[in-house]
Amino acid sequence: MGLDITWAVDWVRRSAQVISEHRVELITLDREIGDGDHGENMDRGFQAVLPKLDDLAAGSTPGDVLKLVATTLISTVGGAAGPLYGTAYLKAAAAAGSAVSLDGPAIAAILTAARDGVVARGKAETGDKTMIDALTPAVDAADAAAAAGVDAAGVFAAAADAAEAGALATEPLVARKGRASYLGERSAGHRDPGAESSALLLRAAADAAAASAGA
Amino acid sequence: MKKIINDPKRVVDESVAGFGLAHADIVRVEFDPIHVVRADAPISGKVGIVSGGGSGHEPLHAGYVGFGMLDAAVPGAVFTSPTPDPIVAATKAVDGGAGVLHIVKNYTGDVLNFETAADLAAADGIEVRAVITNDDVAVKDSLYTAGRRGVAGTVLVEKIAGAAAERGDSLDAVVAVAERVNANARSMGLALTPCIVPHAGEPSFTLAEDEIEIGIGIHGEPGRERVKLEPADRLVDRLLEPILDDLPYERGERALLFVNGMGGTPQVELYLAYRRAAEVLEERGIQITRSLVGNFITALEMQGMSITLLKLDDEMVELWDAPVQTAALRWGR
Numbered sequence: 214m215g216l217d218i219t220w221a222v223d224w225v226r227r228s229a230q231v232i233s234e235h236r237v238e239l240i241t242l243d244r245e246i247g248d249g250d251h252g253e254n255m256d257r258g259f260q261a262v263l264p265k266l267d268d269l270a271a272g273s274t275p276g277d278v279l280k281l282v283a284t285t286l287i288s289t290v291g292g293a294a295g296p297l298y299g300t301a302y303l304k305a306a307a308a309a310g311s312a313v314s315l316d317g318p319a320i321a322a323i324l325t326a327a328r329d330g331v332v333a334r335g336k337a338e339t340g341d342k343t344m345i346d347a348l349t350p351a352v353d354a355a356d357a358a359a360a361a362g363v364d365a366a367g368v369f370a371a372a373a374d375a376a377e378a379g380a381l382a383t384e385p386l387v388a389r390k391g392r393a394s395y396l397g398e399r400s401a402g403h404r405d406p407g408a409e410s411s412a413l414l415l416r417a418a419a420d421a422a423a424a425s426a427g428a
Numbered sequence: 429m430k431k432i433i434n435d436p437k438r439v440v441d442e443s444v445a446g447f448g449l450a451h452a453d454i455v456r457v458e459f460d461p462i463h464v465v466r467a468d469a470p471i472s473g474k475v476g477i478v479s480g481g482g483s484g485h486e487p488l489h490a491g492y493v494g495f496g497m498l499d500a501a502v503p504g505a506v507f508t509s510p511t512p513d514p515i516v517a518a519t520k521a522v523d524g525g526a527g528v529l530h531i532v533k534n535y536t537g538d539v540l541n542f543e544t545a546a547d548l549a550a551a552d553g554i555e556v557r558a559v560i561t562n563d564d565v566a567v568k569d570s571l572y573t574a575g576r577r578g579v580a581g582t583v584l585v586e587k588i589a590g591a592a593a594e595r596g597d598s599l600d601a602v603v604a605v606a607e608r609v610n611a612n613a614r615s616m617g618l619a620l621t622p623c624i625v626p627h628a629g630e631p632s633f634t635l636a637e638d639e640i641e642i643g644i645g646i647h648g649e650p651g652r653e654r655v656k657l658e659p660a661d662r663l664v665d666r667l668l669e670p671i672l673d674d675l676p677y678e679r680g681e682r683a684l685l686f687v688n689g690m691g692g693t694p695q696v697e698l699y700l701a702y703r704r705a706a707e708v709l710e711e712r713g714i715q716i717t718r719s720l721v722g723n724f725i726t727a728l729e730m731q732g733m734s735i736t737l738l739k740l741d742d743e744m745v746e747l748w749d750a751p752v753q754t755a756a757l758r759w760g761r
Contacts, residue, residue, distance in 0.1 A: 240628055248647040249628045250482075250508045257505075287544070291482075291508040293537035296544050334540065391536045392649055394573040395566075399650065 215314030216365045220425040221278035222266055227417040229259035235413055242406040246393040250292055251406040258290035258298070276309035279323075293391060294407065297331050297344065304330030317368040321352070321359035324372055328352045335390065342388035342400060344407035350379035351415055366422035373412070373419040380408040429629050436626040440483045440503055447490055451755045454494040458521070461514035464490040464501045469522045475593040475602045476500070476522030479531040479586060480515060481538050482507040484625070485646055488583060488725040491756030497590035498531075498754070506625050506728070507647045509537035515545035519554060527555035527599035531586055531606065533578030534562040535647070557599060559606040561585055563613040563736065565674045566643030566652055577645045580688045580725050580736040581613030584748075587757065591750035609744060614671040616643065617734030618663060619690060623648040623727050642666060646690075646727045660697070664704040667735045672712070675739065679713030684720065684748065686736040691726030693733055698722065705735055718748055724756065 232239075232255050239252030262285045269277065279302050287299030308326035312319060328348040337343040354375035358368045381404065388400040391407070433439050444464065448457030455464050463480075470476060479489045480502030489501035499522035504510035519528050528549070532542045539560060546556040563581030567573055589606035597605070619641045622631035625648065632648030635641060640663075643651035658666075677683065687702045689695070698721050709716055717740055725734075738744070751760030 244628060244630070244632055248507045248649050249625050249632055250505065253627050254505070254508055288511050288513045291504050291511045291537065291541065293509070293540055295509075295511055295537070296540035335536070390574055392574070392647070395577065395645060395652070396650060397568070397573075397652060399652075 215316045216275065216320070216422055216425060217314045218273055218275055218278065220421050221275035222269070223421040223424065224418045225259070225262055225266060225278060225282060227421050228414050229263050231413050231417045232256050232259045232410065239406050239410055242404055242409055245403045246388065246396055246400045247406065248392055251294060251410065254290045254292050254294055255410055258286045258295065261285050261289040274309070274311055274313055275315055276306045276311060279306035279309055293335070294410070297335050297407075300330040300334045301327040315365055317359040317363055317365050320365050320368045321355040324348070324352045324355045337390040340386060341390040342383050342386040342393060342405045342408075343390050344405070344411040346383045346386070346405065347376040347379040347408040347411035347415075350375035351411075364426070366419070366426040369415065369419040369422045373415040376412040376415045380404060380412040383408045429624050431624070431626060433626055436629070439626045440505055443483070444490065444503055447755070454753065454755060455490070458517065461511075461517050462503060463514045463518040463521065464493050464503070465518065465521045466493050466495075466499045469499050470524040471499070472524045473526055473596070474524045475526045475597065475599050476519070476524055476528040477531060477586070477590055477593055477602070478502065478515065478518045478522060478528060479582070480504065480510050480518070480542075481533055481535070482509055482647065484623075484728045485725050487756035489586070492583070492586050492590075492754045494752070494754035495761060496594045496750055496752035496754075497586055497757065506627070509535065509541045512541050512545040512548060515542060516548045519545065519549040519556060520552065523554050527557065529589065529593070529599065529602055529606065530556060530558040531582065531589065532558055532560050533582050534560045534575055535577060536574050555599060557603050559585065559589070559603060559610060561610050563610060563615045564645060565614050565616050565670045566645070579617065579646050580615045580686060580734045581610060581738065583720075583724050584613055584684065584686065584736065584738050585609045587752060588744055588747045590752070591747035594750065605743065605747065609738065612675070612739040613736055614675045615734050615736040616667040616671050617645070617690065617732060618642050618667060619644045619651065619727075619730055619732035620657070621692065621731040623691070623730040625728070644727075644732065646725060648727050648730065660700055661704045664701050664735065665708065668705060668708055671735065671737050675737070677712065677714045677739065680715065682715045682717040682740040682745070683709065684718040684738040684740055685709065685716045686720040686738070688725055688734045688736065689723035690730040690732035690734070691723055692729040692731040693723070695722065698733060701733055701735070717745060
């Protein structure tokens with residue numbers, strides 16, 4: 214079963230909720246190796262998306278929702294996260310196109326486009342201790358699941374599991390991009406806040422997909 | 429946390445509103461989206477200069493909007509880059525037909541948001557160039573970092589590029605002098621205490637009573653090493669050594685010596701530090717031709733200081749001395 218507009222809207226609502234719930238945790242992670250604004254900025258961005266969901270035109274697609282998230286995050290989040298997440302959602306929207314329903318391979322393609330957009334904008338590579346360290350394992354897991362014929366909800370579940378493991382695995386890394394890179398060796402021993410927020414957002418997508426599949 | 433604030437989420441809006449009221453003769457403040465513009469902008473035929481970044485570094489950047497310096501400043505949330513929208517609005521507001529220069533401190537968020545804004549402004553037919561400042565010698569400039577940070581040298585770039593634009597230089601010429609100032613400026617800072625971001629409510633890092641953090645930036649991020657507090661002369665030496673190693677001086681060369689407070693440092697300590705820095709430079713035969721001492725680029729209430737040395741040439745001296753009328757720097761007019 215594919216994922217439709219109902220899932221997309223539910224994903225955004227769950228994202229806003231999970232970011233709000235983890236706001237302090239993200240601020241704390243960021244304060245340890247950055248400047249402590251990540252939770253505040255992401256919370257401001259997703260709270261700004263919520264009222265706009267009510268204005269979506271009838272017949273809107275998942276791609277329209279992703280584009281709405283992109284433009285809102287770019288104009289409200291600031292910091293590095295605004296342009297990076299904005300680009301991720303914008304590329305995801307383009308990959309989703311005008312499809313009304315997204316199947317497993319479509320979800321894998323969307324995640325790939327999002328990750329590639331972040332790499333192009335932020336020029337980070339795997340192992341630099343950034344959100345890429347959550348997104349790339351998620352893309353790889355999504356590709357494998359889609360190739361194995363798993364449905365869309367299963368593809369997101371695999372992506373979320375891999376992203377969580379990837380975020381956890383940033384802890385021993387020495388940062389090579391972003392503000393944490395100024396710390397050099399001292400950045401080791403702390404989880405990357407961007408990787409953590411990426412994992413949270415993918416878990417919200419998987420939860421929304423599971424709820425949609427069960428409905 | 430004790431701060432003179434109302435709602436932590438409204439700190440920047442309310443402070444910028446007060447800034448606009450206090451300096452209505454110099455600037456006007458727009459709120460949707462938020463930016464601070466020179467009262468007489470746009471000036472036909474003059475290169476417009478826009479800077480911006482997270483708030484909490486006051487007087488940077490709004491304090492430098494006015495005659496002979498910036499045409500607009502874009503304040504983000506505390507320690508957070510502004511989003512592209514207000515940068516685009518500020519760029520349009522100061523475009524006098526001669527192009528617009530963005531002066532951007534090298535922090536990932538600032539660079540990404542200004543890049544996006546420049547793309548959008550270019551799509552509207554405005555010629556935008558960017559100069560990225562990166563004067564902080566505390567950070568290794570390598571493939572393994574986001575590159576050196578833009579810190580106190582940014583103030584000097586804004587003053588000198590602003591004077592070049594004010595006398596009617598072309599966009600190419602203003603970019604060239606801004607890049608030359610950045611290339612000849614080196615900075616290094618230290619903190620005695622952390623600072624508290626209003627919405628975070630807790631210190632950005634913790635230091636024991638007898639510890640200091642060497643190699644800090646301006647966002648309350650920790651530095652590269654932590655050492656025991658030492659006498660002022662030794663601290664000054666710790667900052668000057670990497671600066672002079674990174675950009676050596678021949679005897680007789682001229683410099684601007686800038687001792688900057690991080691927001692919570694009294695002037696009496698800054699001048700005390702200046703005394704030692706001047707002594708060290710004199711021993712090396714470096715002529716201190718110009719100076720600046722005070723809290724000009726800060727990290728909220730942080731106690732600490734940075735030292736910046738700018739290697740001067742004749743044109744830089746002339747542009748530094750040119751009239752300036754802003755809230756935070758004012759002479760000759």
